[in-house]
Amino acid sequence: xxxxxQTPNYHVTQVGNEVSFNCKQTLGHDTMYWYKQDSKKLxxxxxxxxxxxxxxxxxVPRRFSPQSSDKAHLNLRIKSVExxxxxxxxxxxxxxxxxxxxxxxxxxxx
Amino acid sequence: GEQVEQLPSILRVQEGSSASINCSYEDSASNYxxxxxxxxxxxxxxxxxxxxxxxxxxxxxxxxxxxxKAKRFSLHITDTQPGDSAMxxxxxxxxxxxxxxxxxxxxxxxxxx
Numbered sequence: 001x002x003x004x005x006q007t008p009n010y011h012v013t014q015v016g017n018e019v020s021f022n023c024k025q026t027l028g029h030d031t032m033y034w035y036k037q038d039s040k041k042l043x044x045x046x047x048x049x050x051x052x053x054x055x056x057x058x059x060v061p062r063r064f065s066p067q068s069s070d071k072a073h074l075n076l077r078i079k080s081v082e083x084x085x086x087x088x089x090x091x092x093x094x095x096x097x098x099x100x101x102x103x104x105x106x107x108x109x110x
Numbered sequence: 111g112e113q114v115e116q117l118p119s120i121l122r123v124q125e126g127s128s129a130s131i132n133c134s135y136e137d138s139a140s141n142y143x144x145x146x147x148x149x150x151x152x153x154x155x156x157x158x159x160x161x162x163x164x165x166x167x168x169x170x171x172x173x174x175x176x177x178x179k180a181k182r183f184s185l186h187i188t189d190t191q192p193g194d195s196a197m198x199x200x201x202x203x204x205x206x207x208x209x210x211x212x213x214x215x216x217x218x219x220x221x222x223x
Contacts, residue, residue, distance in 0.1 A: 041197050090154070
């Protein structure tokens with residue numbers, strides 16, 4: 001079944017550590033996104049990639065960086081996590097109609 | 111501006127009644143409006159959408175309305191069931207050629223049996 005795949009599902013880490021989240025989509029879409037969903041379930045766009053070109057960067061902290069090897073992959077790296085980074089990070093892809101989400105990665109910073 | 115406002119943030123309805131969620135957008139260039147449903151522990155999933163060349167679209171119990179002049183669109187769930195309890199997100203697509211989506215803040219719907 002084609003979909004948007006994220007790993008890991010959960011990650012617990014200490015303040016100051018570096019983490020990386022992976023995302024792969026097999027839908028053949030041209031655009032991928034990373035969203036942050038906080039405890040109140042608010043969805044906020046962080047990055048958007050279209051054909052490996054960053055097209056949206058919603059002024060997220062510099063410790064966040066997207067990494068893409070091709071249009072099917074978009075990873076998210078956090079260089080030095082902070083407590084406020086605890087959230088669910090959702091990867092998504094889109095083409096002409098609709099946006100399709102992965103299952104999310106829940107990050108807990110202790 | 112590129113904000114999408116979504117109201118209410120919390121909605122409780124009796125089973126069998128209708129539920130309505132309203133969204134407004136700022137950029138008149140928006141031409142595509144998907145609605146996503148996120149059940150507990152799951153990722154958001156597209157449930158219905160509408161394009162700017164339409165004013166109304168219905169899929170079974172889901173109805174979406176679009177008022178381009180007022181820059182508002184809404185989701186109406188008729189004959190709600192407990193399984194409709196979830197988070198609902200509206201979004202507006204600003205068609206710059208890259209289909210950037212901006213989401214509303216979400217509505218938590220609770221259908222009471």
